[in-house]
Amino acid sequence: MERLYKALENYSKSDYYPFHMPGHKRNKAAVNGNFPIETDITEIEGFDNLHHPEGILKEAQETVSKIYGTKESFYSVNGSTAALLSAVSAAVPRGGRILVARNCHKAVYHAIYLRNLVPSYIYPQVDEKWWINGGISPNKVERLLAEYPECSAVLITSPSYDGVVSDVKRIAEIVHEHGIPLIVDEAHGAHFHFSSYFPVSAVELGADLVIQSLHKTLPSMTQTAVLHNCSERVDSNLIRRFMGIYQSSSPSYVLMASMDACMEKMQTEGRQMFRNFTGILEKTRKRISSCRYIRLVNPEKGETAVFDYDRSKLVFSTKYASITGSELYHMLLEKYHIQMEMESEYYALAIAAVGDREEGFERLCEAIEDIDREEALREKKKKWEEQDEKAVYPVMNQAMLIADAMEMPCESRLLEECVGKISAEFVYLYPPGIPLIVPGEQITGQIVKKLKIYKEKGLELQGLEDYTGSKIKVVRQENLQDKPDIQNL
Numbered sequence: 001m002e003r004l005y006k007a008l009e010n011y012s013k014s015d016y017y018p019f020h021m022p023g024h025k026r027n028k029a030a031v032n033g034n035f036p037i038e039t040d041i042t043e044i045e046g047f048d049n050l051h052h053p054e055g056i057l058k059e060a061q062e063t064v065s066k067i068y069g070t071k072e073s074f075y076s077v078n079g080s081t082a083a084l085l086s087a088v089s090a091a092v093p094r095g096g097r098i099l100v101a102r103n104c105h106k107a108v109y110h111a112i113y114l115r116n117l118v119p120s121y122i123y124p125q126v127d128e129k130w131w132i133n134g135g136i137s138p139n140k141v142e143r144l145l146a147e148y149p150e151c152s153a154v155l156i157t158s159p160s161y162d163g164v165v166s167d168v169k170r171i172a173e174i175v176h177e178h179g180i181p182l183i184v185d186e187a188h189g190a191h192f193h194f195s196s197y198f199p200v201s202a203v204e205l206g207a208d209l210v211i212q213s214l215h216k217t218l219p220s221m222t223q224t225a226v227l228h229n230c231s232e233r234v235d236s237n238l239i240r241r242f243m244g245i246y247q248s249s250s251p252s253y254v255l256m257a258s259m260d261a262c263m264e265k266m267q268t269e270g271r272q273m274f275r276n277f278t279g280i281l282e283k284t285r286k287r288i289s290s291c292r293y294i295r296l297v298n299p300e301k302g303e304t305a306v307f308d309y310d311r312s313k314l315v316f317s318t319k320y321a322s323i324t325g326s327e328l329y330h331m332l333l334e335k336y337h338i339q340m341e342m343e344s345e346y347y348a349l350a351i352a353a354v355g356d357r358e359e360g361f362e363r364l365c366e367a368i369e370d371i372d373r374e375e376a377l378r379e380k381k382k383k384w385e386e387q388d389e390k391a392v393y394p395v396m397n398q399a400m401l402i403a404d405a406m407e408m409p410c411e412s413r414l415l416e417e418c419v420g421k422i423s424a425e426f427v428y429l430y431p432p433g434i435p436l437i438v439p440g441e442q443i444t445g446q447i448v449k450k451l452k453i454y455k456e457k458g459l460e461l462q463g464l465e466d467y468t469g470s471k472i473k474v475v476r477q478e479n480l481q482d483k484p485d486i487q488n489l
């Protein structure tokens with residue numbers, strides 16, 4: 001069968017007249033702007049249906065499965081978000097318990113909310129050298145599964161946003177001893193499979209469901225992702241059911257064709273492209289590693305549950321400089337016109353990917369070296385509250401279920417009035433979209449202090465109804481008696 005993206009290209013040049021959706025009718029004159037409307041079709045003859053694939057879309061998804069070596073793989077046109085929602089929903093019965101890494105993306109918490117699940121959290125270790133999250137310790141997983149044997153699944157994020165990879169193989173063994181599936185959010189690891197320069201993918205290490213955003217690290221359009229089913233532990237029909245619920249009934253053919261074209265590119269030229277890319281990347285890492293103040297993070301394997309590290313993440317620590325991570329981010333943006341992926345208190349993060357050009361790496365190296373030289377002349381001042389606020393995600397007391405806290409009567413309170421109260425909202429920095437506060441958690445003085453520092457430093461708090469970040473919605477005190485203690489659930 002013809003490849004999806006080729007079939008679509010050929011169709012766009014044919015004389016078939018579209019008496020069907022979308023309303024632009026592939027007519028450039030009906031549209032402002034330059035959009036790929038020639039290939040923007042719907043489920044017409046010969047183009048199959050993502051929610052009932054029997055033809056070209058079935059084959060396209062089978063190609064993904066063959067490339068990655070999975071039992072089956074599903075396209076997602078709603079990113080890893082829909083894939084995570086589906087994976088959690090399929091693996092854990094409504095109202096069930098799930099063991100999740102506390103540094104998970106908000107989509108995981110949204111699944112917990114929608115399915116009224118009871119979460120138990122594994123906190124990542126903290127890498128004190130760089131003040132980033134380390135990995136998820138297999139021993140902790142073992143301990144928590146012994147404590148909560150009713151868990152129906154375990155979910156971890158590996159690699160983390162910063163590139164830290166946990167010991168997925170060992171964690172999978174432990175999880176399987178309990179007869180339950182391991183879900184790995186590998187949204188940032190779709191490229192692992194294509195070069196031995198990178199860590200081994202969770203797909204090859206015993207994980208049951210693995211979620212990857214193609215758009216994050218491979219040459220594919222934004223919103224494209226895949227859900228890999230690697231075993232028999234989660235019912236395929238349930239995965240299919242939830243992928244059908246969490247995605248549009250009119251999935252974009254432009255996006256699906258982009259995934260297909262990306263897979264073909266990887267099959268035919270991937271090896272060479274990755275050889276070139278990793279060669280330049282390694283040279284860049286070596287060159288920047290000689291900077292003294294702006295330091296390239298390279299977490300120690302074996303420490304803080306760091307099993308491996310994805311070197312395509314260029315994390316520039318400002319711990320040894322006079323500037324903060326945010327200041328570095330803005331210097332790179334404003335003076336050097338380099339847009340980084342993320343800013344944080346202690347570092348700025350660049351994502352390198354196979355689509356990068358040598359010119360980009362050269363500009364990044366020159367800018368970092370320039371800033372590093374200036375740093376040598378600057379007096380080092382004390383930044384942030386660095387001595388006592390190292391924990392990236394301080395341990396929070398879970399007082400209520402997410403769904404209960406979000407749906408009970410609540411009130412908005414100023415940050416300083418929230419201490420001791422139960423949050424009815426998520427609070428996170430975006431990116432990375434990992435909640436600092438989850439609804440149902442008791443707000444501490446420590447976290448309020450952290451939020452205020454973030455605000456002062458211009459980092460944007462998201463998730464709150466109050467866009468200024470001054471107030472949090474908390475559960476009204478008088479409603480607390482009605483709810484069961486989460487510890488007894």
Ligand SMILES: Cc1ncc(COP(=O)(O)O)c(C=O)c1O
Pocket residue numbers: 078079080081082084105107157160161185187188213223224225431432433
């Ligand atoms: C770790 C992680 N998981 C999941 C997601 C959601 O992915 P998507 O944007 O493809 O929906 C993100 C997005 O940033 C992420 O960082």
